[in-house]
Amino acid sequence: MQIWLAILLIVVALLGGVALGFFIARKYMMTYLKKNPPINEQMLKVMMMQMGMKPSQKKINQMLKAMNGQMDKQ
Template sequence: MGYYILVGILALAAGVALGFFIARKYMMSYLKKNPPINEQMLKMMMMQMGMKPSQKKINQMMSAMNKQQSK
């Protein structure tokens, strides 16, 4: 009887761990393919805040965000 409980607990733990790593891998690849913000969105946000966005400033902000995301 105790053997079945032990096997059940081990199978549950293995399933949870495997599910976590599969979901993590999927989300990482999804975010890499579809970044949450792009240059157009950044330009629109800057314009809404009353700033005149230059391409240099947009490139700096995008590179900073990409650096932060890769950590």
Template sequence: MLWYVLVAIVAILVGVVIGFFIARRYMMNYLKQNPPINEQMLRTMMMQMGQKPSQKKINQMMAQMNKQMK
């Protein structure tokens, strides 16, 4: 009887660990394909904050965000 309980606990733990890594991989791929902020959104945010966004500044900020994603 104790053997069945131990096997069940180990199976649950293995399932949780595998599920975590599958969910993590899925979310990383989803965020890579659908980035939360694109250049147009960044330009709009900067204009709302009272800054005049140059293309160079937008490219720098996008590069920083992409670097943080990796």
């Protein structure tokens, strides 16, 4: 009877550890991406130039603001 209790506790602890690890990793990645966005001003400028557009600073700022607003909603 004691062995089943030990196995049950091990399984519960394992599931709890996996769930806790998932939420901690998710929170870490959200803060990391907020501090270090995947697309910065220089990358956006290069992408616009490759598409044949001549990027103005105003347009780049608008696109960055829209992208950051989208990140905040998530």
